[in-house]
Amino acid sequence: MGHTRWLNDEEKRAWTAFTTAHALLYRRIEQRAKRKFGLSGLQYEILARLSDAPNRELRMAELAGALVNSKSGLTYQIGQMEKAGLVRRRSCPSDDRAVFAVLTDEGMALLERAAPDHVELVRELLFDVLTPDQVRALADGLGEVSRRMAAGPGGTRAAADRTAGSGAGAGAGAGAEVTADLGT
Amino acid sequence: MGHTRWLNDEEKRAWTAFTTAHALLYRRIEQRAKRKFGLSGLQYEILARLSDAPNRELRMAELAGALVNSKSGLTYQIGQMEKAGLVRRRSCPSDDRAVFAVLTDEGMALLERAAPDHVELVRELLFDVLTPDQVRALADGLGEVSRRMAAGPGGTRAAADRTAGSGAGAGAGAGAEVTADLGT
């Protein structure tokens, strides 16, 4: 516990750029999705996560972990989306505690309409601006950051798996269906 | 309006890494700050932004822009912090509409106690994991992303200035006082 290791100028730039870019980006994406499709940012992510999950369903805890959101928060949102018919709940036969959130056809249809808009915006605002090297740095660097945080305290194991894209798993669900690409 | 330019695998990795890392990081930072100092994430940022602003004060709109937050949200938080004695309001003599949020000595003292913890966490979770090249990529790439978004629609001009760290301005306030480094 020596003195604090303060950030140098470049680290400061990196930190503000990181937080500011995220805030700005997320704000735009959310506004667009809400205006054009009535979806909040979180709701879009839920649809996307479910769409490329095996069987288009995920357990609540897994979903909460992947989205880095509280359990209670997810319960609320799934409730809203269930009212809207985008998702339905299915209790797990093998484990009475578990509940699956299942993407309905209606939810899938909405996602398919919303996804092009979403992806186009992300590309335009982020990837069209970054160089290939910078994209790789993001993927590698922040990927590692996520993995470590998810592994350590406070993190949820699910978040790590999502990020890791580890080994054979990554390619498994990708490519077979249109579904696979709607995530991002 | 051609087909959607979907994301390739590396872009997908980058996107999830970006959002996940931010969510995980912010969550930890907020929990720590709240537990040890009773500060929410936004409140810490407010203190930090004010601390290295000329005169330790900023107009509400500027602050809201820099933090990428809504005006009403800032009004609320400044209200809370004013109750806590961390900040006070000062009306602008030259413009009756404008209101300055001013950092009090008490607020400054709290920031000085909280900053080491904050910075240490950011360093440990982020910068200790990234390579120097990756740090530069973050600063440059996401800096440019922020700048463009702030300039375009929906963005606030203040956010751009924050990010730009342009030219001589960056060094101006840095180094002279302890104050300058508490931001990040």
Added chain:
DNA sequence: AGAGTGACGTTCGAATTTGAACAACATGGA
């Protein structure tokens, strides 16, 4: 079998955030 431990999803109240509407003011030109 039975107790202990931990995971799961929900509920609840409090805190926060959001967006639109608003009143007061500044600024520019007719």
Added chain:
DNA sequence: TCCATGTTGTTCAAATTCGAACGTCACTCT
């Protein structure tokens, strides 16, 4: 001077988020 336009900060109701407490259940060890 006076009006039109755009800003600034606040208010309000509704929506969302958070954390802790709960009830239910699975799993393990004895």
